[in-house]
Amino acid sequence: MTDSDYKIIVGLEIHVQLATRTKMFCGCELAFAEDPNSRVCPTCLGLPGALPVMNAQAVEFAILTATALNCKIAEFTKWDRKSYYYPDLPKNYQISQYDLPIGSNGFIEIPLSDGQTKKIRILRVHLEEDAGKNVHTSGNFSQVDLNRAGTPLLEIVTEPDMNSAEEVRALAIELQRIVRFLGVSQADMQKGHMRFEPNVNLHIERGGSTSKTPITEVKNLNSFKALEKSVAFEAVRQFDEFLDTGICLQSGNKKTFGWDDVKEVTVLQREKEEAHDYRYFPDPDLVPVVVNEEWLERIKTKLCELPLKMQSRFISEYGLSDYDAGVLTTDKEMAKYFDDTVKTGADAKRVCNLITQTGIKIANEKGCGVAQLGIEPTRLAALAKITDDGKISATAAVTVFEKMLESKDSPDKIAQQLDLLQRSDEGELEKIVDEVITANAQAVEDxxxxxxxxxxxHGFLMGQVMQKSKGKANPQIVAKILGSKLGS
Amino acid sequence: MAQNKIDIEQVKQVAKLARLDLTEAEISQFTTQLGAILEYVEKLNQLDTSKVEPLAHCLPINNCLRADEVKESLGTDKTVTNAPQTDGRFFLVPRILEESGGF
Structure with missing residues (x-):
């Protein structure tokens, strides 16, 4: 290696598919994996004479998200046509927003591995429509499916404020949590609900001066893992290339790379013959959007406590670890369920364990969320309480939890029915301890x-007592009695 | 005649962007015609518009929104029935060699 040192500079362009029922400019239902070309109409096919009409829900989702990303909301915004020719774009232009995006100048706060947070500036947030899909086949033809054409997309562009692959991943995950908390997107990477395109370059310090490498844009990233790895790969590739060629950033030498998920490398995509000339101009088919104070306030009522804020509250207020608080806040319903349960007076760590260690597993098996399992916060709190009080063991709590899915009885009653209550009667337990001590002189000596x-x-004696009580002795009390008897 | 507002290279570029295959004679003809149109439109530059807001739309209305309600789609059969080429499910287009989807 050399004595040069480099800093990675990354900005992200993100497309988020909005969870509306219908498309951006027509009433066709959004459908994943439907029959090809079944969810289309004259408008999204771009047939002559068809006119687009804005989906109010999509506009409100866009404003809500831009607000949560601390953006300035445009009071006046309009639609523009972005012209290009590709078989998946039936109109030969995409309806987008050029110079007046719905939101601008915001920021997103992302958690760093050292527990700190970092603000990444958001340049703009705008609405646009998605294109269809080309299904490549053999022979002389490619198949085109236009079901996706016209799906509302929110494009979010960050400033180049990220300085590592980990930060890029953290932003992606944080944004996913935010849009899910807001309920504006299902944000499933595999289904293409979120698409990330990083722009990467390096600032290389060498011999007292800084050199900037040419920017590359990376496409075809279908998972958080691919996103993170592609940025790390690009950094090394660009550094090596710089050492080889010394080529620096210039206007016009930006390149596009595709991520190869199998080989885990970025591959240069064929250079375009000419720079894109999108010839943006205002779409005469659509009238402008004016966001007045009253409308904005109404949309803002749908804002909620955002995941990162909730996570830090769970840490500071409930004493949870950063990891536990992070797991609980991956999903809004789960986070709220946890919060509601703890607010009834249950121990936070106990409730957290019940949810993250037992609840999530069962919910995944059932294909629903933890909050939808049918155990109300008060009953979950009661389960946490009898576990904390030593009435049942942590293992028994799992059994009771499972039974609670079918029974509306209190956990206490279920534990009784299943004969899971621990024996905590000191007199009774003392008798068993005495028997064990008499029968195991050698262990007592040890x-x-x-x-x-x-x-x-000591462990052996504990085990003997537990065995004699058929596993129902309260271990804390047994340990106490053993301790006082053996002076350990 | 004043210098043409658009030259042959620009016309070729616009034709290429619009995927139009023009003959040399057409290029020459359109260069003259487009030049005349641009010259005519340039009359607008005689007006002082420095204090005029750009117009986003010619109608004095805004916020034409619709509720997020599902309307019936065409369905595959109707959709592809008029397609120049179809296999009954998809639109068929000349084989796409390059993966360069727009945005």
Whole structure:
């Protein structure tokens, strides 16, 4: 290597598919994996004479998201035609927003691995329509499916404020949480609901001066993993290329690379013969959008506590670890369910364990969310309480949790029915402890003599008591009695 | 005649962007015609518009919105029935060699 040092500079262009029922400018239902060309109409086919009409829900989702991303909301915005020719674009132009995006000058706060957060500036947020899909086949023809044509997309462009592959991944995950919390997108990467295109280059310090490498845009990223790896790969590739060629950033030398998911490398895409000339101009088919104070306020009532804020509240207020708080806030319903349960007075860590270790697993098996399992916050709190009080063991709590899915009885009653209540009666337990002590003189000796064997022998005696009680003795109380009897 | 507002190279470029295959004679003809149109439109530059807001739309209305309600789509059969080429399910277009989807 050399003595040069580099800094990675990354900005993201993101497309988020909005969770409306219908398309951006027509009433065709949004459908995934439907029969090809079944969800189309004259408008999204771009047939002559058909006129687009804005979907109010899509506009409101866009404003809501831009607000959550701390953007300035345009009071006046309009639609523009972006011209280009491709078989998946039936009108030969895409309806988009050019010079007056719905939102601008915002920021998103992302969590860093050291527990700090970083603000990444958002340049703009605008609405546009998606194109259809080309299904490539053999022979002389390509098949075109226009079901996706006209789907509302929110395009979000960040400033080049990210300086590592990890930060890029953190932003992607944070944005996914935000749009899911807001309910504006299902944000499923595999289904193409979120598409990330990083723009990457390096600032290389060498011999007291800074050199900038040419910017590359990376496409074809279908997972968070691919996104993160592609940025890390590009950094190394660009550094090597710079050492080889010394070529620096110039206007016009930006290149597009595609990510190869199998080989895990970026591949240069064929250079365009000419720079794109989109010839933007205002779409005469659509009238402008004016966002007045009253409308904006009405949309803002749909804002909620955002995931990162909720996560830090769970840490500061409930004493959860960053990891646990992060897991609970991946999903708004789950986060709220947890919050509601704890607010009834249950121990936060216990409730967290019940949800993250038992609830999520069962919910995944059932294909629903934890909050939809049918266990109300008050009943979950009651389960947490009897577990904390030592009435049932942590293992038994899992059994009771499962039973609660079918039964509306209280956890207490279910534990009774299943004979899972721990014995905490000190007199009764003392009798068992005494029997165990009498029957295991050697182990008792080992405990009393201390040293290496002591701990093992203590564990053995505990085990004997638990066995004699058929697993129902409250371990804390048994340990207490054993301790006082053996002076350990 | 004043210098033409558009030259042959620009016409070729616009034709290429519009995927039009023009003959040399057509290029020459359109260069003259487009030049005349641009010259005519340039009359507008005689007006002082420095204090005029750009117009986004010629109608004095805004916010024509519709509720997010599903309307019946055409369905595959009707959709592809008038397609120049179809296999009954998809539109068929000349094989696309380059993966360069627009945005």
């Amino acid at each position: 405990v009393k003599s201390g040293g290496k064997k002591s701990k093992k022998a």
